[in-house]
Amino acid sequence: MKKILSYLIPAVILIGIFGGIAYKLKKNKAIVEDRVYHYSPSELPTHKSDTNLVAESSTDGLLFTGTFEPYRETKISAETQGKINQITVDAGSVVTKGQTLVRLDNALLQLQMKAVDIQIEGLTADVNRYSILAKADAVQGVQLEKAQMGLKSAQVQRATIQEQINKTAIHTPFSGVVYSKLSEVGGFAAPGVPLLHILDIGQLRFTINVPEGDLKYFKLGQTHEIIADAFPHKKLKGKVSLIASKANVGNSFPVQLTVNNFSDNTLRAGMFGKIDIANKN
Missing domain, CATH: 2.40.30.170 (Efflux pump adaptor protein, beta barrel domain)
Incomplete structure (x- = not known):
């Protein structure tokens, strides 16, 4: 008998515990369902005309x-590279078409120009001398032709250097105002690098x-x-x-x-x- 009771009492206790848990869960579920809003079509508000949401056309x-x-x-940049020696304007400056805005260092180009000028001077003298001698049949005509070709080549070289010197001075393409200054004196200019806006x-x-x-x-x-x-x-x-x-x-x-x-x-x-x-x- 004692052995039967030893099994029966724990079983009763467990049944009581699980029953209490089930009751508690059921009660909590009922509380939660009461708190949840349930949709009802009858509760929908009646919509008023929404014409006031449409922008009205002005009668005037x-x-x-x-x-x-x-x-x-435009953003102005240099056509050739070089050190910036001078910037003549600042942000807010009013500029006119053709005005010089930036000057690049062209000292080396100026020296090359002087060397070509000396070369042209010598070739010009040669052409004059050979022209006189050729008329007197003292020299062959080919020597005169070579001197003339050398002079033309030197003149083309001079024009090329002059164009490079011209590009060291940057001018404004139209009249306007400087919106921003993008570089300073001492900086390095290169094609495609903006200097002024x-x-x-x-x-x-x-x-x-x-x-x-x-x-x-x-x-x-x-x-x-x-x-x-x-x-x-x-x-x-x-x-x-x-x-x-x-x-x-x-x-x-x-x-x-x-x-x-x-x-x-x-x-x-x-x-x-x-x-x-x-x-x-």
Whole structure:
């Protein structure tokens, strides 16, 4: 009997423990289900008209905003390599077409030019002397021809050196303003290495993005009034110079207008402006 009880008591205890665990789990599940939100179609809110979310068309006209860009810009570099001896401008300097901006060291080229000049001087004297002797049949004509060929070769060599010397002086290709200075005196210039960044803002390009439905308001050569945000009381006239043949990523077509800057060039590249077109339905 004692042996039976020794097996029965632990079994009862285990059954009680597992029963308690099962009861606790069931109770926790009921609590969790009560806390979970259950979807009911009857609880859906009634939607109001969403017409207020659509941008309203202006009754006065169509407004296109855009940005002013330089008419021309370039990064100037040297055509030949050499040490920079002089930079005549700085960032913000106003420059005119043909103005010398940078000078490179050309001392070695100047020495080569002097040597060629001496050579040309001697060959010229030879040609003159052989010409006189050839007329008197004192020398063969081939000697005169050799002297003449040598003179022509020296002259070509001189022109080549002169061209190299000319390239050590770097000039601005158009009038404008120095946007940035990218090198300093003592630096080394080489082809393809930018030295100065030049902008032409005497004229500007004003670019706007136009939806396809509004392209009818823009024709090549057509003039539109532009208002710069920074100078709202000054009027500008822009002439349409480009209408893109392909839409951009926003499915709009870039339209570009050319506009003359104010007399003091106060309108800067990167400024914003707008075109207000009267609505013609």
